[in-house]
Amino acid sequence: GAVVSQHPSRVICKSGTSVKIECRSLDFQATTMFWYRQFPKQSLMLMATSNEGSKATYEQGVEKDKFLINHASLTLSTLTVTSAHPEDSSFYICSAMGPGPSREQFFGPGTRLTVL
Amino acid sequence: GNSVTQMEGPVTLSEEAFLTINCTYTATGYPSLFWYVQYPGEGLQLLLKATKADDKGSNKGFEATYRKETTSFHLEKGSVQVSDSAVYFCALPEGGSEKLVFGKGTKLTVNP
Numbered sequence: 260g261a262v263v264s265q266h267p268s269r270v271i272c273k274s275g276t277s278v279k280i281e282c283r284s285l286d287f288q289a290t291t292m293f294w295y296r297q298f299p300k301q302s303l304m305l306m307a308t309s310n311e312g313s314k315a316t317y318e319q320g321v322e323k324d325k326f327l328i329n330h331a332s333l334t335l336s337t338l339t340v341t342s343a344h345p346e347d348s349s350f351y352i353c354s355a356m357g358p359g360p361s362r363e364q365f366f367g368p369g370t371r372l373t374v375l
Numbered sequence: 376g377n378s379v380t381q382m383e384g385p386v387t388l389s390e391e392a393f394l395t396i397n398c399t400y401t402a403t404g405y406p407s408l409f410w411y412v413q414y415p416g417e418g419l420q421l422l423l424k425a426t427k428a429d430d431k432g433s434n435k436g437f438e439a440t441y442r443k444e445t446t447s448f449h450l451e452k453g454s455v456q457v458s459d460s461a462v463y464f465c466a467l468p469e470g471g472s473e474k475l476v477f478g479k480g481t482k483l484t485v486n487p
Contacts (some may be wrong), residue, residue, distance in 0.1 A: 269476055291473065302464065302479045303419070352418050354453070361426075366419040368413075 261287050261357045265367035272343055273375055279339045280370045282353030283312045288333035289355035294326075294365065297339040310338040377402040381465045381478030388455055388485050396450040396481045398439075404466035408432075408448040409440055409475070411464040418462065421461045422450075 262285040272278050282292055290311045295303040307317045307328050314329035325347075327339040336355075340347050351369050354364040382397040400408065407426045411419040423432030425441035425448065432439050436453045450463060465478040 263418075266435070269400040300480075300482075302477045305474055354419075356473060358403065363421065363424075363476060364473075365421075369416075371416075 261285075261355070261365040263355045263365045265351075265353055265370050266316040267370060268368060269371045269373075271310070271373045271375065275342055277339055277341045278343055278372060279371075280351055280353075282336045282367050283340070284334045284355040284365070287355075287358050289332060289357070290306065290337075291356040292336040293354045293356075294305050294328060294338050295354070296368075297352060299355045301331075303352060305325070305361060306338075319350055340372065343372070345374045348372055348374045377379045377406060377470045377474060377476055379465045379467055379478040382481055383479055384481040386481060386483045388483070389486055390457055390487050391454045391487075394450070394452040394455045394459075394483065396446045396463055396465075396483070397477060398450065400424075400446050400448060400465075402438070402446075402467060405443060406468045406470075408439070409466040410437070410439055410448070410450050411466060411477075411479055412461045413464065413480070415461070419448065420458055455483070457485045457487050459483060460485045 264283045266281045292309040306321045309315045309316045309330040311330045317323045330336040334375045352369045354366045357363045380403045409424045410422040412422045421480040423434040427445040430441045439450045462480045462482045466475045
């Protein structure tokens with residue numbers, strides 16, 4: 260099946276620094292990827308839709324200058340949390356839209372971000 | 376827009392017990408319906424799906440039937456195992472979009 264990886268799986272950083280999270284589709288090309296945020300014991304909140312070669316589309320209430328998304332190739336999307344603060348600590352999950360007519364989303368394993 | 380309402384739990388069962396997690400939906404038309412599972416510390420995995428009314432999705436002993444009459448997609452398993460302990464999410468596409476709308480998740484704990 261289609262595999263999506265994320266790197267790093269876990270990151271701890273100091274307040275004010277920036278953190279980049281990578282999302283890769285390993286065995287398929289994905290023109291569309293999604294970035295989600297999940298707070299403890301809560302559901303996934305869609306942050307943005309990432310389209311290869313174009314600007315990401317952000318959901319209402321998500322700061323695009325805070326969460327920079329770059330989808331530079333058909334297998335890689337990155338999320339950069341700029342000037343991270345403790346309230347940005349969360350579990351970030353990406354998904355990639357698979358090939359074919361089913362348009363199924365395949366999810367990465369997630370990245371745990373802790374901002375001190 | 377499309378939405379799902381999912382039984383919130385948590386649910387605690389003994390091994391080999393019967394499991395039902397309720398999910399009802401509101402949607403325009405008949406979109407595909409999904410159940411995802413999230414094991415501790417991991418991302419989501421598609422557990423099963425149904426693409427049209429009356430379809431039954433099944434995987435790893437889990438089943439769910441797309442019922443348009445009751446707008447439901449309840450997840451069932453006849454005999455749960457400790458390894459089934461996880462959070463289960465019901466989901467469907469947002470109307471006219473490829474985005475997914477998720478339920479709040481139901482945490483299942485299975486005790487030996």
